[in-house]
Amino acid sequence: MRILWLAPWPHPRQATAHPVPWVGALAQLLRQQPGLSLTVLHWTPKITSEVEEFERDGIRFIYLKAPSVRVDILTLHRRRVALVKSYLQHHYQHYDLLHLHGSELQAPAMAAGLPVPMLLSVQGLVSQYPPYVPRSERWLKALWTLSGYYERRYLPAVQHFVCRTHWDQALMRQLSPGCTVHHNWEVIRPAFFRPISPLAASRLQVVFLGGMQVMKGFREVLAAVDLLRQQVDVTLVIAGQASAELVRVAVQAAGLRHLGPAAIECRGQLSAEELAQLFSESLCLLHPSYVDNSPNSVCEAQVAGLPVVASNVGGVRSLIEDEVTGLLCTLAPASIAQQALRLHQDPALRQRLATQAAAVARQRHDPAVIVARTLAIYEEVVADFCARS
Template sequence: MGHVTTESFPEKPVIAILASIPLGRLLDEFSEKDHRILPWIFALFHALARQQNYGYDIHWITLSKLVSKPECRHINGQTLHIIPQGSIALDLLTMHLRPSLQIRKLLDSIRPSLVHVWGVEESYAMACKNFKGKKLLSYQGALTAYCERAPQVFLFRMQAFLERLAVKHYGQITCESPWAVDRVREIAPDSDVSLMEYGVEESFFHLDRTPSDTPSCFFGGTIYELKGISYLVEAFRHPDLAHVQLYIAGKGSLTAALKAESTPNIHWLGAVSRETLQQHLSSAWCLVHPTLGDNSPNIVKEARVMGLPVITTEEGGQTQYVKDGESGYIIPIRDSAAIREAVLKLTHDRETALNMGCQGRQECRALLNVNRTVEGCLTRYRTMLNSDF
C-alpha cells in the first residue's frame, strides 16, 4: 500500500504595522467621523492587500477614540486590530503605560517576524521599543528639534522626552528628509538611518493652477511660533505688500493676537477642508512657509507637486523641494524683511509666478509619488526579513 504524503508549506512571515490609520477611508461606519487622509498609510494598506504577491501575514495595529473596546477586523486578506485610545495627556504622563501593555499583549499573541512603527508622537514607538525581534521605525515628527527651535507647551515637551527614550532603541529608521536624518542621528547616533519620502495624496497631482488676477499668497499650518507665522504677518503688514493678499489657513495659540494686529490684506480662514485648501493653493501665486524648523511639511510637498512656487526658510526638510531663485526662494529664519523681498520678487507679475512653479515640478512629482513610499517599505521588509541582524 502506498504512502499518502501531504505537501507542507512554510508559514508566512508575520508583519505587524503600528500606525495611526485613516479608518474613515477603510471602514464605512467611520467615514463620517474620521476624515484623515494619510496617503502613504492608505496606499501601503492597499498594496499589501495584494499580499499573494508578497507572501506576508499582515497585522495592522491602531489606537482610536472611535471604539470603546478592542476590535479585530479582517479586510482584504489583512487583519486590523483597533485598540481604544484613552486620554492622550494621561498616556504621556504615564509614559504610555496602558496602551503599551495592550500593544505588547497583542504582539505576544501574533508573534510578528517584523514590527514596523510609524511615528513617535503616539504610543507605538514606546510600546515596541523593547521588542526583541526585527523592527523598523518610520520617523515622522522631529519633536526634540522643534522644542529646541521654539517654545512648546508641557505635553509637547513630554512627547519630545519620550521620543528621545524610544528612538534610540530602533536599529533601522526611515526619515522623509535629509534634515530629519540629521535630527535623528543627534538622538540615535548608533541607528541605521535612511531616507524614504512619504508621498502626497493623489488628488494634488491632478489640480490645475488658476492664479488669481491680483497677487495672492497662501499659508497653511498650525498658528504657533514654530511656523514663523508672526514674521509672516509682520512682512505683510508692511506698506510695500499692501497690494498682495495673504490667506492664512489653520488654527493655533497665536491666532487671536496676530489677527488683532493684521492689516486688511491679511485674511484668516481658520481650519479648512481639503477641498477649500486645494482651491486656495490653486489660486495662489505662491505658498509662503517661514518655518523655524520642519521635518517635511505636507503643505510644501502638496504645493510643489501641483506646480506652486514656495518661499520658505533654510531650516527644515522642505528645502529639498525648492531651488532658490528657480522654483521659489529660500530665506533665513525669523526675517520678515527677507519674506517681504521674496514675495515682491515672486509676485512681480503672474507669468513669473507660473513659470517659477513649473521649475522642478516633474522631479517633485516623481519623488513624492506615494507608490515610491510603498516600494520603499516593501523593499525594507524583504531586506530585513531575509537578513540575520
C-alpha cells in the same frame, strides 16, 4: 508578507483629528500588492470596547481603547504605552514585520524588546524641538520635552530607519549609533499630480496651511502679509484648524493695522482635491516653520506647481534648492514678505520656480518608485533580522 503598522491613523469617529495623508497614500498603494496583507494598529479614547477591529478598503484596522488626553498626559504616557505594549506582546507573532510610523507618540517604547523584524519611518524628531519653541508656548515645550525623553531612551534599540532628508539621516545616526538608514520619500496624494484648470483670477492670494499653529509660523505669516498688504492688495487664505474670530483676535493682539477681516479667509480642513484647486488659484505657499523635517504641505505644493516660500530649517533644504525649486526665507516677517513680493512682481521667476519644482518633486515622489523601494526595504529588514537571529 504580513505587515503590521503602528501608525497615527485617526479612528473614523475622530472627525477633527489631524489627517495623515502621507501614511494613508502609501497604505492605499501597498494594499494592492500581491502577497502582502496590511494591518494598522492605533489607539483612541472614542471607542466603547477595549479593542475594535474592522476592515476597510482592503486594510485591517485595530483600535485599542486608550485613556483620555488629559489622563494620558497626567500619567506621563505610561498607561497608554503599557496598553499598546501589552497588545503587541500578545500578537506580534502573527506578523512578519512591524513598521512604526514616527517616534513622536512613543511607538519605539511600545515595541521595545519584541523579537520581530522592525522598521521606523522618521516623521518629526520631537526630541529636537524644545530649543525652537518660543517662550509663549511653555506647555508645548513641556510636552515635547516629555516625548523627547521617550525618543532618546528607546530609539537606540531600533536598528532600521526610513529617512527622507539630510537632517533626519544625520540625527538618526546620532540617536541610534550603528543603525541602518534607508532612504525613501513619502507618497503624495494623486490629486496633486492631476492638471487643474484654475478659475479666473479675481484676486491675489497667498496660502498658509498651518492653521493657527505657532510652530508652523502662524504669527510670522500674519505679520508678513500685513507688510505685504502695504504694497499690494493680497488676501491670506488659511487652511487647517483656524477660526475667523480667533485669527482676528491674534491680528489685533499683534497690532497689525493692514490686515483686516476682509483680507483673511479661513477654509478649515480641506480635501486633497480642494487643496489642489486652491494651489492653482494662488501666488505661493508660505511655510515659515520654526523646525521641520520634510513638510508634506511643501511637497504637495511643489508637485502641484505652486511656488513655495519656506524657512531654511531642519530638512527643508533637502526639498528646496533656493532660487531653483523655491525660495528660502528666515522667520523675519520682512524676509517672508519680500520673497512673496518677488514672486508677484516677477512672473517669469514664479513660472520658472513652479516648473522646476514640479519636475523635481514629481520624480522625487514617483509612487511606483516609492512602493518598490518600500517593498525592498521590508525584505532587507526581514533578511537582516533572520541573519541576526
